[in-house]
Amino acid sequence: MKNTVNPKEFFSNLSSHPSKQLGQNFIKDYRVIDRIVNVSELSSDDEVIEIGPGLGALTFALAEKARRVVAIEKDKKLADYLSQSFHDHSNVELINQDALKVDYNKIYYGHKLKVIANLPYSVSTPLLFKLLEAREYLSSMVLMLQLEVGERIAASPGGKTYGSMSVLLQTFMDITSEFRVSPESFWPKPKVDSVVLKLIPLKTPRTKVSDEVLYERVVRAAFSSRRKMIGNSLQSILSKESAAKSLELAGINKKRRAETLTIEEFGALVAKVSMLETQP
DSSP states (O other): OOSBOOHHHHHHHHTOOOOTTTTOOEEOBHHHHHHHHHHHTOOTTOEEEEEOOTTSHHHHHHHHHOSEEEEEOOOHHHHHHHHHHTTTOTTEEEEOSOTTTOOGGGTOOSSOEEEEEEOOGGGHHHHHHHHHHTGGGEEEEEEEEEHHHHHHHHOOTTSTTOSHHHHHHHHHEEEEEEEEEOGGGEESOOSSOEEEEEEEEOSSOSSOOSOHHHHHHHHHHHTTTTTSOHHHHGGGTSOHHHHHHHHHHHTOOTTSOGGGOOHHHHHHHHHHHHHHHHOO
């Protein structure tokens, strides 16, 4: 069996080139595709969303295993190419749209979806938060990301990579790092390694979250100035007195920095912020 596809040949036929603006780096290594499919644990009953199918190499592998594959491709030329390539695959649906603007509720037909994708580097972070918002429709996500982004998502408290993304995603998801992927597995070859993560939405958050909007607001404020003590960082959204009182009630020293707080501590902090905000 061949180990690689030849995307250069596809693009010569399309009279086009990969878009840097759209963050297009196409998987050309079938071994990586096989590993992604294996990690996804696909069955013939599964329904899948693939974001950024590109030339369809992963899409073909998904279509062989899953009952339904919804491929979302923003690039019109690639979408047209994919429509032709999959015209005889009744289980593949193509959406020519920006994945950031898709209403995932309209793709959901009562059977939870698996997201399996090589996310475009240029929009991976907003896409992650878009998928977080849609998690009630999802059973799992297997995502290939730039290594640096993957490390930030899976980071533990205390390190330089631990930040608002780590807290917000880990609050609502189980996250495991599955394997690294070298630049040689793509065309064009990126300058950095990639990593495949598996994210599974939790039935209940790791900490009590009564107001997700407030939770995100507080977490982002806490990390807004990483060098500052958290008592000072929170003053971007709270008064000095409210910030100090919320931290005191949550049992958190105002001189600590945000990267030292656990998810449970953020939950306790937000609960106290909410309590003080609702007091007359």
